[in-house]
Amino acid sequence: MATTREKRPTSFYFLATFFALFVLFLYGPMLTIFILSFQGESGGLTFPMNGFSFYWFGNLFEQQAVGDFGGSFARSLKLGLIVMAVTVLVSFMAGLAFRKRFKGDSVIFYLAIASLIVPSILISLGIGLLFNIVSWQPQWFTSALGAHLTWTFPFGLLIMFAVFNRFDPSYEEAARDLGASSWQTIWHIVLPMVAPSLIGVAMFSFTLSYDEFARTLMTAGALNTLPLEIYGMTTNVTTPVLYALGTVTTGFSFVVIAIALGSVLILRYRKGQKS
Known part of the structure; x- marks a missing residue:
């Protein structure tokens, strides 16, 4: 007997159109930069495109009159990796510590997440002024590291709280x-069980640090x-080389996300094989 397909209500098409426009609003600017990065050699910064080529991607790795692509990318990469390592370690330790109540735990918790409420530019300004007061020159691996941790650590802490709230202590x-x-219990039991969540914390902290502007300023x-x-x-x-840089850095961010998701899938596969 043939089944008749249920007709969708008008509200479905309205909501689907609204969602499509919302996605276009979010990713339209990124898509525009991606397309313009493939301008021809005589192309400009706006449409219409003057040919199609990979010229500006090659120009990206040549000596530039303005800008230090290689040095700035290396600094962002190193800073992101340091922030990632510190955030994962401290978040995991804090998650273990907060499994049991202790005196002053609420105060410590609210102090840890308070930086999410304060505007980023004020945190950057405050840390910069503090370093100037103590006669220390702000550097990307000292003051910027501290500023980025005020942004990444609260997210890592909240994730680990959610993980350990569902953790079965019987293991x-x-x-x-x-x-x-x-x-031995932490290394062989707890750590393998929360490893996918730690990978998530690592991905969050690296990408947040790698893209952070206000707290670095x-x-x-x-x-x-x-x-x-x-x-x-x-x-x-005034050339599309800037768009090429944006495309490359965005692609790098997606690669990091893909590596993190791939690691989680591998861990789940191995866990399934053992069970």
């Missing part, structure tokens, strides 16, 4: 009954990170 009790020490010192370099170049660079 740890079973390990201790079998003679495992506290360190007053704390990076004389050497720019990549977001600061791109911002400074917007008033000087």
Whole structure:
């Protein structure tokens, strides 16, 4: 017997159109930059395109009259990796510590997440002024590192809180009954079980640090990170090489996300094989 397909209501098409326009609003500017980065050699910064080529991607790796692509990218990459490592380690330790109530835990928690409420530019300004008061020159690996941690650590902490709230302590009790020490229990039981979440924290912290502008503005010192370099170049660079840079950096961010998701899938596959 043939089944008749249920007719969708008019509201479905209205909501679907609204969602499509919303996605276009979000990713339209990114798509525009991506397309314009493939301008021909004589192309400009706007439509219509004058040919199609990879010329500006090759020009990206040549000596530029304005801008330090390689140096700023290296600094952003190193800073993002340091922020990622510190955030993962401290978030994991804080998640373990907050599993049991202790005196002053609420105060510490609210202090840890308070930086999410304060405007980013004020945090950057405050850290920069503090370094000037103590006669320390702000640098991307000191003051900027601290500023980025005020942005990434609260997210890592909240993620680990959610993970440990669902964590079954009976696994740890079973390990201790079998003679495992506290360190062995953490290393062989707790850590493998929360590893996918730690990968998520790592991805969050790296991408947030790699793309951060406001909290880096007053704390990076004389050497720019990549977001600061791109911002400074917007008033000087008049070729699509800037769009090529945006396309490359966006692609790099997607690669990081793909690696993180791939790692989670591998961990789940191995866990399924063992079980």
